[in-house]
Amino acid sequence: xxxxxxxxxxxxxxxxxxxxxxxxxxxxxxxxxxxxxxxxxxxxxxxxxxxxxxxxxxxxxxxxxxxxxxxxxxxxxxxxxxxxxxxxxxxxxxxxxxxxxxxxxxxxxxxxxxxxxxxxxxxxxxxxxxxxxxxxxxxxxxxxxxxxxxxxxxxxxxxxxxxxxxxxxxxxxxxxxxxxxxxxxxxxxxxxxxxxxxxxxxxxxxxxxxxxxxxxxxxxxxxxxxxxxxxxxxxxxxxxxxxxxxxxxxxxxxxxxxxxxxxxxxxxxxxxxxxxxxxxxxxxxxxxxxxxxxxxxxxxxxxxxxxxxxxxxxxxxxxxxxxxxxxxxxxxxxxxxxxxxxxxxxxxxxxxxxxxxxxxxxxxxxxxxxxxxxxxxxxxxxxxxxxxxxxxxxxxxxxxxxxxxxxxxxxxxxxxxxx
Amino acid sequence: xxxxxxxxxxxxxxxxxxxxxxxxxxxxxxxxxxxxxxxxxxxxxxxxxxxxxxxxxxxxxxxxxxxxxxxxxxxxxxxxxxxxxxxxxxxxxxxxxxxxxxxxxxxxxxxxxxxxxxxxxxxxxxxxxxxxxxxxxxxxxxxxxxxxxxxxxxxxx
Numbered sequence: 001x002x003x004x005x006x007x008x009x010x011x012x013x014x015x016x017x018x019x020x021x022x023x024x025x026x027x028x029x030x031x032x033x034x035x036x037x038x039x040x041x042x043x044x045x046x047x048x049x050x051x052x053x054x055x056x057x058x059x060x061x062x063x064x065x066x067x068x069x070x071x072x073x074x075x076x077x078x079x080x081x082x083x084x085x086x087x088x089x090x091x092x093x094x095x096x097x098x099x100x101x102x103x104x105x106x107x108x109x110x111x112x113x114x115x116x117x118x119x120x121x122x123x124x125x126x127x128x129x130x131x132x133x134x135x136x137x138x139x140x141x142x143x144x145x146x147x148x149x150x151x152x153x154x155x156x157x158x159x160x161x162x163x164x165x166x167x168x169x170x171x172x173x174x175x176x177x178x179x180x181x182x183x184x185x186x187x188x189x190x191x192x193x194x195x196x197x198x199x200x201x202x203x204x205x206x207x208x209x210x211x212x213x214x215x216x217x218x219x220x221x222x223x224x225x226x227x228x229x230x231x232x233x234x235x236x237x238x239x240x241x242x243x244x245x246x247x248x249x250x251x252x253x254x255x256x257x258x259x260x261x262x263x264x265x266x267x268x269x270x271x272x273x274x275x276x277x278x279x280x281x282x283x284x285x286x287x288x289x290x291x292x293x294x295x296x297x298x299x300x301x302x303x304x305x306x307x308x309x310x311x312x313x314x315x316x317x318x319x320x321x322x323x324x325x326x327x328x329x330x331x332x333x334x335x336x337x338x339x340x341x342x343x344x345x346x347x348x349x350x351x352x353x354x355x356x357x358x359x360x361x362x363x364x365x366x367x368x369x370x371x372x373x374x375x376x377x378x379x380x381x382x383x384x385x386x387x388x389x390x391x392x393x394x395x396x397x398x399x400x401x402x403x404x405x406x407x408x409x410x411x412x413x414x415x416x417x418x419x
Numbered sequence: 420x421x422x423x424x425x426x427x428x429x430x431x432x433x434x435x436x437x438x439x440x441x442x443x444x445x446x447x448x449x450x451x452x453x454x455x456x457x458x459x460x461x462x463x464x465x466x467x468x469x470x471x472x473x474x475x476x477x478x479x480x481x482x483x484x485x486x487x488x489x490x491x492x493x494x495x496x497x498x499x500x501x502x503x504x505x506x507x508x509x510x511x512x513x514x515x516x517x518x519x520x521x522x523x524x525x526x527x528x529x530x531x532x533x534x535x536x537x538x539x540x541x542x543x544x545x546x547x548x549x550x551x552x553x554x555x556x557x558x559x560x561x562x563x564x565x566x567x568x569x570x571x572x573x574x575x576x
Contacts, residue, residue, distance in 0.1 A: 024558055037440060041483060049569055074441035122481040122505055138483040138509035140568050152558075186428050187475030191504050220475060220503055277428065365437050385430045385479060388437075392455050 002252035004158045005225050006193040009133040009249055013116050021157035029145050030115035033061035035101050036068065038120040038139050039082040045143035054089050055149040062086055063104050064096035066360045071367050099332025099358040102126040102214065102300035107332055109239035113228045114247035118145065122217045123300050123382065129209035131228035131248060136217065156222045157258040158193040163200035165266035170417035173208040174302055174400040175271040177215045180263065182281025190220030192258065195251065197227055200265040206235045207306040214301045215382050218278040270403050270415055275395040276386045284403060287413050292376045295408035297401050298329030299363040299381035305335050307380065307401040312344040314405035314419045315351040321411030326353040327369040329361035365389045378407045420469040424528040425456060429472050430479035431506065435488050448484060449491040466493020471526045473499060477506025486510045496534065498523050511559050512568035522550055
């Protein structure tokens with residue numbers, strides 16, 4: 001009866017004793033969210049089904065985070081549609097301009113270990129760091145869950161990444177996940193569950209773990225789950241979620257994995273994904289000195305307080321290089337406030353950064369530092385597809401916040417270990 | 420049916436760039452389908468022609484507008500070496516048939532291809548090569564044949 005964490009969570013929610021990879025199960029969903037861009041589509045699909053009432057208003061969360069404050073007349077109209085629906089259905093879990101969905105969900109206590117959480121956004125995989133099964137779905141499917149609270153899922157085989165070794169200075173969880181994506185390539189984990197375990201994962205803060213789970217979708221994975229330890233329990237306790245409110249699942253020692261890959265983090269160096277693919281991964285030294293025009297620190301990958309601290313530590317008492325642009329977008333209002341209290345925002349402003357409101361920002365590619373033709377940027381977010389952040393001939397390198405900070409100071413891609 | 424050939428890792432930002440997601444109707448949005456990769460695609464594509472990709476077709480953002488604009492233009496079947504999972508689900512749920520063919524890279528732009536569903540064969544009339552088709556599971560077939568998830572559930576209830 002040995003199972004992995006992912007299999008155990010799916011089995012419990014399907015009311016089965018045991019599930020095996022390949023099996024299709026219908027599961028009860030614990031929590032769902034949708035954001036401002038796809039919300040209107042879900043609402044439309046919901047009405048098209050002729051439905052009147054959502055299955056459980058407490059379990060539905062709306063988060064306006066992509067086009068906030070509204071970036072166009074159409075965005076304004078979308079906002080009105082969502083508000084009208086939320087009022088009609090009496091949905092109280094409603095956030096607008098308070099931060100990125102993938103930060104709001106764990107930060108505001110909507111995520112618990114052992115749950116199934118789905119969202120209409122591919123980076124919903126982020127919450128796996130808290131020991132739940134979470135993944136992205138389409139808008140038709142979301143409308144269906146709003147009505148029934150259920151979804152079909154195919155039980156995925158699991159690939160395990162056993163992470164060992166001591167973290168070297170200047171190397172972060174972002175460098176690890178970029179390295180892993182480089183190994184597996186953009187489709188290496190398609191339809192598969194991924195599980196990250198080992199002492200090097202447990203050494204990380206919850207913030208740093210969220211960065212890893214966030215990016216598993218860039219190698220096609222269905223989820224990126226991690227074991228629950230005292231750090232996760234403390235994170236939840238700070239949000240008034242006691243241990244009695246959730247179930248912790250652990251993979252059995254003899255659970256079947258499709259593949260087990262051991263990664264020694266002590267051998268990692270600062271890493272980047274080069275244009276134009278998240279899997280064009282290489283050690284930073286290969287592109288060191290590449291001239292850049294802009295830096296971006298933010299997104300659901302790396303816009304958390306720890307990320308801002310790491311960047312601020314490098315930018316303190318320094319200026320960004322002449323003619324350089326640096327955009328900082330904190331991942332949530334709470335992070336923004338914390339950064340203000342700690343003096344981090346002042347450091348960014350004094351260095352010459354533009355600090356925006358808490359939202360998806362440049363990562364969505366429509367506002368917040370959109371790149372012009374042939375501009376080169378180094379960014380802390382998760383995607384560098386051609387044209388994703390602006391002109392199709394712009395170029396984007398993905399890296400840790402520390403690497404972005406070091407690079408904007410020098411005007412070229414720079415190893416953060418220098419600072 | 421005529422082949423429209425694309426490469427590996429065609430992401431949903433290429434299928435429908437984010438700046439067009441706010442256009443009020445699918446018809447208007449569909450005019451920009453695959454624009455970064457093939458600027459004339461929406462104008463030249465004729466309903467029913469076969470879309471072919473390499474590995475990881477439809478990766479990236481979960482935007483359902485990606486399969487929806489394809490459906491709007493009349494895409495009924497997409498063939499690729501592999502599909503990204505959210506795109507896969509979205510297509511099934513919209514009633515767009517997906518065929519995973521390991522040899523999809525052997526199909527080229529402009530080839531004439533016939534799909535023989537009865538014998539589960541794909542015939543490339545241009546190169547005269549035949550391929551075995553892995554049949555779709557009954558569960559998915561039922562959804563696709565109903566025209567998508569919404570209609571499937573409606574009929575079921």
